Amino acid sequence: MDYEQLTELIVELELDDIADAVKEALEADKKDPFDILSALTAGMDEVGHRYAEEIYYLADLMLAAETMKVALEVLKPELASSEKVKDKVKVVIATVKGDNHDIGKNLLGILLMSEGFEVYDLGKDVDAETIVAKVKETGASIVGLSSLLSMTVSQIEVVHEALKTAGLRDKVKLIVGGAPLSMDLAKRFGADDFAEDTIKGITHIKNLTGI
Amino acid sequence: MPYDWTKSVFRFMKTLTGRIRGVDRVPFFAIIDEQFISRIIGITTREILSSPETYANCLIKTAEFIKADTIQIPSAYAGPAEAYAFAEANNKMNSIQWYDYKPLAIKQGEVCKTEEDIEKLEIPEHSKIDLWDTTYKTANIIREKTKFPQAMGLGIWSVVQELRGINAFKDIRKNPDLLLKLCEKIYESQLDSYNDWIEKVGESAIIMYTGYAFNKHMMSFKDAMKYEGQFIKRFQKKINSPFFLHNCGTRPYFREVCNEIDFIAVNGSHPLNIKYWIDFKKDFPKVTIMGANxxxxxxxxxxxxxxxxxxxxxxxxxxxxxxxxxxxxxxxxxxxxxxxxxxxxxxxxxxxxxxxxxxxx
Structure with a gap:
């Protein structure tokens, strides 16, 4: 199992084959888990590129993320025991209070994990207090909020204010996403950044953390 | 001076159908939901929905306050209210969340969490569901008071997302037959609600079709036709009223869909570039634009x-x-x-x- 094949399995969304392929690469071929991770991430990059080019759609993105998740499950113990293991950037994600839409947020979570971030997904309809508590507990440096409904976007400001009150606002970067949002609106609510979709969200979060 | 709904009806219907002789000005179509009504009237969503009279009066007052030329009932829209009907018919009302000052919502994906949930999904009888009964009665009161023809709402993918959540997107690739089965059940359910509407309210002057599948970031146009478009065509064979397409997504397939399906109007806010809409008007001269950017x-x-x-x-x-x-x-x-x-x-x-x-x- 060479690295190109692993990349290809992600690009071709081979959910059923990926676990065995990663096991084979680890056990039979004794490949470095970090090199395997790089090969898988290259696959995700290509998926993101195809999404941007409208060759792939949300369904493909979801499946690629699922495939990556399965691969990571196999890879995780090897990565954790490696001497190369480094501190991960912690990200808290949530859909804001009053909003039960979580498709974009879930996808972002999986993609972030596949990129090596430590993700704390608080789910949907989450109030500001819960988000603040999780940031305190984990020491996360990024908070990602999703709001699909125009009627809930102002919750972003509530979270921004709650982080400020808790003395955490200057310790975290707040990035938001969702159909009714724009960069102007995000900034008005106190967010540091806005991303149009999950693929761009990954890039923006990497920029915010200096990766 | 009383609000002149007769003029508004004339203005809107004439413009919609492209016959503006005698029309004084461009009409104003506003989508007024429970949240906005709450804000203007100052009562909660539950209070608004507490009786058809209250619901109708609140809607009329709100529409008149913002000087809208149109008035339609938010719960007739094929989104949360249809999901509510499925939740009630399948004993999953714990998936419904009520709020004081905004519309009720369903926890996405709760009603059809598993494949078995889809296989066993019961199709609701709308006449037995309180929210829909209130909706029908409210439509009658509004029409009586304003003479504004009431519009029924339909939509397949908007309900798929409510019932199946994120799994719907995986189903597109991994389980298309199951997904189509869910679409068929939603289609049957909406025919039931439409037939009730005919019986209790009368012919719908226009159908507001919410077509969320027609978004480029969601799925290919081919898949959008498979999971939404084919059902619109089937609805249109059974329903004589003209359809307008509502899509508030940011990357809509308006041009593509208007090449395939007859719509009297499109209602969207994207793309933001006005040139898209100028070109759209040139290329689809018989499709009324409601919104643009x-x-x-x-x-x-x-x-x-x-x-x-x-x-x-x-x-x-x-x-x-x-x-x-x-x-x-x-x-x-x-x-x-x-x-x-x-x-x-x-x-x-x-x-x-x-x-x-x-x-x-």
């Missing part, structure tokens, strides 16, 4: 009344000459939108929207 999240939310006026002016002078253009901010008006910005819309229409349009490009 007046997005509630932009000028309305963060701008001034002057910004809103300019946006409405831009739309009117580019799209209204010759008719088939209706001013419409998309989508629902959120809580935080400054009311002066909302009121700037009818003011701008008065100023720039009188026929013949002055300053037309």
């Amino acid at each position: 007046i997005d509630v999240s932009r000028e309305l939310f963060t701008g001034t009344p002057q910004d809103v006026e300019e946006k409405v002016r831009e739309n009117i002078i580019n799209l209204a000459p010759g008719g088939r253009y209706i001013v419409s901010p998309i989508c629902c008006l959120p809580w935080g939108v400054p009311i002066p910005n909302v009121l700037a819309i009818p003011k701008a229409i008065e100023k720039y929207g009188q026929y013949p349009i002055k300053g037309a490009q």
Whole structure:
């Protein structure tokens, strides 16, 4: 199992084959888990590129993320025991209070994990207090909020204010996403950044953390 | 002076059908939901829905307050209210969440979590569901008081997302037959609600079709036709009323879908580039544009009344000459939108929207 094949399995969304392929690469071929991770991430990059080019759609993105998740499950113990293991950037994600839409947020979570971030997904309809508590507990440096409904976007400001009150606002970067949002609106609510979709969200979060 | 709904009906229906002879100005179509009603009237969603009379009076007052030319019932829209019907028919009312000042919502994906949930999914009888009964009665009261023809809402993918959540997107690739089975059940359910509407309210003057599958970031156009488009065609064989397509997504397939399916109008706020809409009007001269690029999240939310006026002016002078253009901010008006910005819309229409349009490009 060479690295190109692993990349290809992600690009071709081979959910059923990926676990065995990663096991084979680890056990039979004794490949470095970090090199395997790089090969898988290259696959995700290509998926993101195809999404941007409208060759792939949300369904493909979801499946690629699922495939990556399965691969990571196999890879995780090897990565954790490696001497190369480094501190991960912690990200808290949530859909804001009053909003039960979580498709974009879930996808972002999986993609972030596949990129090596430590993700704390608080789910949907989450109030500001819960988000603040999780940031305190984990020491996360990024908070990602999703709001699909125009009627809930102002919750972003509530979270921004709650982080400020808790003395955490200057310790975290707040990035938001969702159909009714724009960069102007995000900034008005106190967010540091806005991303149009999950693929761009990954890039923006990497920029915010200096990766 | 009482609100002149007769003039509004004339203005809206004539413009919609492309016959603007005798029409004084461009009409104003607003999507008013429970949240906006709460804000204007000052009562909770439960209070609004407590009786058809209250619901109708609140809607009429809100529409008149913002000087809208249209009035339609938010719970007739094929989204949360249809999901509510499925939740009730399948004993999953714990997936429904009520809020004080905004519409009820369903926890996405709760009703059809598993494949078995889809296989066993019961199709609701809308006549037995309190929310729908209130909706039918409210429609009758509104029509009686305003003479505004009431519109029924349909939509497949919007309900798929409510019932199946994120799994629906995986199903597109991994389990298309199961997904189609769910679409078929939603289709059957909506025929049931439509038949009830016919029986209790009468022929729907127009169908507001919410077509969320027709978004480029969601799925290919081929898949959108498979999971939404084919059902619209089937609805249209059974329903004589004209359909308009509502899609508040940011990357809509308006052009593609209008090549495949007959719509009397499209109702959207994207793309934001006005040139898209100018070209759309040229290429689809018989499709009325409701909205174009007046997005509630932009000028309305963060701008001034002057910004809103300019946006409405831009739309009117580019799209209204010759008719088939209706001013419409998309989508629902959120809580935080400054009311002066909302009121700037009818003011701008008065100023720039009188026929013949002055300053037309």
